[in-house]
Amino acid sequence: MSYGQLRESEPRSIGEPDITAAAAAAGVEIGLNAAIVAVTDNEPVVLVIRSEPDSAGAPDGLPFGPFSPLQHRTLESGLRAWVHRQTGLELGYAEQLYTFGDRGRHARPDDAAPHVVSIGYLALTQAKSSLDMQHGVWRSWYHYFPWEDWRRGRPEILENAIEPRLKEWIEGQRSIPALPVSRQERVRICFGFDGASWDEEKVLERYELLYEAGLVDEAVRDEREATRQWSERPRLGVPMRFDHRRILATAIGRVRAKIKYRPVIFELMPDEFTLFELQRTVEAILGPHLHKQNFRRLVEGAGLVEPTGEVKMRTGGRPAKLYRFRREVLLERPAPGVRVKPGKV
Amino acid sequence: MSYGQLRESEPRSIGEPDITAAAAAAGVEIGLNAAIVAVTDNEPVVLVIRSEPDSAGAPDGLPFGPFSPLQHRTLESGLRAWVHRQTGLELGYAEQLYTFGDRGRHARPDDAAPHVVSIGYLALTQAKSSLDMQHGVWRSWYHYFPWEDWRRGRPEILENAIEPRLKEWIEGQRSIPALPVSRQERVRICFGFDGASWDEEKVLERYELLYEAGLVDEAVRDEREATRQWSERPRLGVPMRFDHRRILATAIGRVRAKIKYRPVIFELMPDEFTLFELQRTVEAILGPHLHKQNFRRLVEGAGLVEPTGEVKMRTGGRPAKLYRFRREVLLERPAPGVRVKPGKV
DNA sequence: CCGTTTATGCTCAAGTTGAGCATAGCTGAG
DNA sequence: CTCAGCTATGCTCAACTTGAGCATAAACGG
Numbered sequence: 070m071s072y073g074q075l076r077e078s079e080p081r082s083i084g085e086p087d088i089t090a091a092a093a094a095a096g097v098e099i100g101l102n103a104a105i106v107a108v109t110d111n112e113p114v115v116l117v118i119r120s121e122p123d124s125a126g127a128p129d130g131l132p133f134g135p136f137s138p139l140q141h142r143t144l145e146s147g148l149r150a151w152v153h154r155q156t157g158l159e160l161g162y163a164e165q166l167y168t169f170g171d172r173g174r175h176a177r178p179d180d181a182a183p184h185v186v187s188i189g190y191l192a193l194t195q196a197k198s199s200l201d202m203q204h205g206v207w208r209s210w211y212h213y214f215p216w217e218d219w220r221r222g223r224p225e226i227l228e229n230a231i232e233p234r235l236k237e238w239i240e241g242q243r244s245i246p247a248l249p250v251s252r253q254e255r256v257r258i259c260f261g262f263d264g265a266s267w268d269e270e271k272v273l274e275r276y277e278l279l280y281e282a283g284l285v286d287e288a289v290r291d292e293r294e295a296t297r298q299w300s301e302r303p304r305l306g307v308p309m310r311f312d313h314r315r316i317l318a319t320a321i322g323r324v325r326a327k328i329k330y331r332p333v334i335f336e337l338m339p340d341e342f343t344l345f346e347l348q349r350t351v352e353a354i355l356g357p358h359l360h361k362q363n364f365r366r367l368v369e370g371a372g373l374v375e376p377t378g379e380v381k382m383r384t385g386g387r388p389a390k391l392y393r394f395r396r397e398v399l400l401e402r403p404a405p406g407v408r409v410k411p412g413k414v
Numbered sequence: 415m416s417y418g419q420l421r422e423s424e425p426r427s428i429g430e431p432d433i434t435a436a437a438a439a440a441g442v443e444i445g446l447n448a449a450i451v452a453v454t455d456n457e458p459v460v461l462v463i464r465s466e467p468d469s470a471g472a473p474d475g476l477p478f479g480p481f482s483p484l485q486h487r488t489l490e491s492g493l494r495a496w497v498h499r500q501t502g503l504e505l506g507y508a509e510q511l512y513t514f515g516d517r518g519r520h521a522r523p524d525d526a527a528p529h530v531v532s533i534g535y536l537a538l539t540q541a542k543s544s545l546d547m548q549h550g551v552w553r554s555w556y557h558y559f560p561w562e563d564w565r566r567g568r569p570e571i572l573e574n575a576i577e578p579r580l581k582e583w584i585e586g587q588r589s590i591p592a593l594p595v596s597r598q599e600r601v602r603i604c605f606g607f608d609g610a611s612w613d614e615e616k617v618l619e620r621y622e623l624l625y626e627a628g629l630v631d632e633a634v635r636d637e638r639e640a641t642r643q644w645s646e647r648p649r650l651g652v653p654m655r656f657d658h659r660r661i662l663a664t665a666i667g668r669v670r671a672k673i674k675y676r677p678v679i680f681e682l683m684p685d686e687f688t689l690f691e692l693q694r695t696v697e698a699i700l701g702p703h704l705h706k707q708n709f710r711r712l713v714e715g716a717g718l719v720e721p722t723g724e725v726k727m728r729t730g731g732r733p734a735k736l737y738r739f740r741r742e743v744l745l746e747r748p749a750p751g752v753r754v755k756p757g758k759v
Numbered sequence: 760c761c762g763t764t765t766a767t768g769c770t771c772a773a774g775t776t777g778a779g780c781a782t783a784g785c786t787g788a789g
Numbered sequence: 790c791t792c793a794g795c796t797a798t799g800c801t802c803a804a805c806t807t808g809a810g811c812a813t814a815a816a817c818g819g
Contacts, residue, residue, distance in 0.1 A: 360810095
């Protein structure tokens with residue numbers, strides 16, 4: 070049984086005959102995908118590759134590069150190399166997310182293309198716009214996951230589109246035998262319906278549930294049977310290539326969890342910042358509003374920051390003290406991070 | 415910069431010329447490794463494969479199998495299949511840990527063997543000894559990591575062997591230019607010397623530090639330069655094949671972290687158990703002693719268990735009520751787990 | 760110079776946590 | 790048969806943490 074990913078069964082990709090002759094002819098390749106995240110103007114953004122001009126309408130994708138053990142000693146150094154080549158970006162913080170290897174995730178099984186196992190990475194950086202990015206653009210991650218944006222309260226898409234359509238999907242369960250967790254319960258836990266609380270870290274679980282219910286474009290594209298019935302209806306969020314939206318969901322969930330116990334938030338901040346700017350960045354990542362006074366008590370009390378002595382004028386009100394990340398905190402506390410909990414919405 | 419893994423630089427494997435002709439001829443293969451963990455008699459054990467009788471003295475390894483996308487639709491189903499074939503074990507809970515792909519991690523670069531990228535999994539199970547395991551045996555994980563066993567207080571190996579030898583290694587730093595974090599600080603944080611606290615989750619960081627300092631057998635085997643000087647001295651813990659001890663370290667760290675926010679501990683328990691048995695299992699995993707009364711308050715208060723109504727006699731004292739895991743907790747709390755913190759040692 | 764706006768300091772009640780005292784109910788020795 | 794010894798379990802209390810809100814400070818624009 071699974072705790073993290075509440076599913077009825079392992080997610081199915083395409084390709085139902087277990088072996089196809091075409092696939093048998095192909096080998097295995099290793100790819101690297103990066104979810105490169107920054108925050109600009111209080112918007113969490115991710116670097117996406119727009120499709121070539123001639124391939125009309127192909128969806129956005131995450132940066133991708135093959136891994137060749139011949140050229141790179143480690144997976145991470147391989148990643149850094151081609152990200153730099155493709156985007157001009159020198160990655161700072163990077164961590165491995167997950168390895169995605171389901172059949173059909175990359176090429177259709179009837180293609181003779183090799184199976185691609187892809188190792189997803191999360192990278193955090195400051196969005197310096199002075200990049201010579203040929204194809205890459207920064208795009209808000211809430212573009213792909215509008216239901217994750219709680220900064221202006223509960224997003225309306227939850228009421229308007231997600232709840233009714235998931236209820237429909239729940240209804241469709243009748244025929245299925247008793248499951249460890251009913252669709253109803255899974256939906257309730259993932260999306261916080263019927264009084265359950267919203268857990269901002271369950272980004273992947275929510276996406277996978279929507280996929281399973283056929284409510285995201287990728288599910289229709291992958292031709293899951295469940296999806297045919299309403300394939301004419303508008304789908305939720307903006308789709309991405311292959312399983313890149315799944316990778317991005319994993320990345321968002323990871324960042325949201327991680328800033329609570331590691332000071333990674335400072336990877337996204339300039340060297341000097343006000344406490345409110347820091348709060349805004351945390352809120353951009355997490356979603357909900359935080360109690361301002363308690364946020365500063367928390368951040369200062371944890372020793373995460375120290376005042377630079379300077380102030381920032383023109384805040385619209387009283388000037389704000391500037392702070393910087395206090396690196397020594399890494400030596401003092403076992404798990405320093407912005408231990409915030411969501412406040413009132 | 416890295417928060418989780420405090421290192422001077424990326425770990426170096428063997429094979430210094432960046433491309434060898436032999437390696438260039440070989441391809442890439444995908445392997446799966448499993449750290450299968452159970453707790454028997456209050457001992458955390460892991461399933462290891464002893465070497466073939468004729469390959470005298472080869473170290474233990476974790477179960478390993480190749481991944482073929484032709485035969486298995488997902489990485490996890492591939493894992494379950496060959497684990498079952500090799501050990502007779504039907505895995506219950508399994509989660510992906512990390513993908514290990516450094517060059518030299520599996521074969522020496524001058525072999526013509528293909529590069530193996532290995533996806534490490536963590537599996538939790540009850541140790542039913544009724545298995546027809548041909549090669550596999552259960553072995554305490556503290557065998558490989560004696561410094562992680564704090565159940566009887568601070569392990570002596572820290573004072574006797576680790577501290578003096580790491581101090582020596584710190585001394586050797588003089589020549590190296592200023593680093594983001596000094597060896598001294600890294601050692602202090604990882605091992606809790608000089609008044610720093612012991613963080614039971616930093617299993618991997620500690621192993622990697624010892625590796626870097628040349629104090630574990632694998633480092634000598636991999637011929638890191640730093641290690642030559644004391645290659646004649648006894649090394650810490652029992653080594654494993656390839657980088658399997660690194661994978662196991664990752665697994666231990668992950669379990670230790672995970673039981674605090676997911677009820678995975680119950681994967682290791684029989685259906686019915688006393689609260690003290692549960693506590694012993696948690697302690698086997700985490701190390702330090704827990705305050706008994708507070709532990710029960712915590713576990714009962716969190717709604718993780720419910721009494722079965724039965725009692726267990728012959729406890730050596732008053733009979734103990736039997737409990738079972740309360741699955742409904744998964745539907746009630748966003749992140750249920752044994753939120754223990756280490757008590758007095 | 761005053762209303763508006765943002766920054767920052769402070770308080771208070773409620774909840775959580777660490778530690779220990781006290782009682783309950785077996786078992787085995789004598 | 791009884792009591793010492795042992796483990797289980799209940800309960801209290803002080804210290805600390807957290808959620809929420811009141812109050813004051815200091816700029817800015819008119």
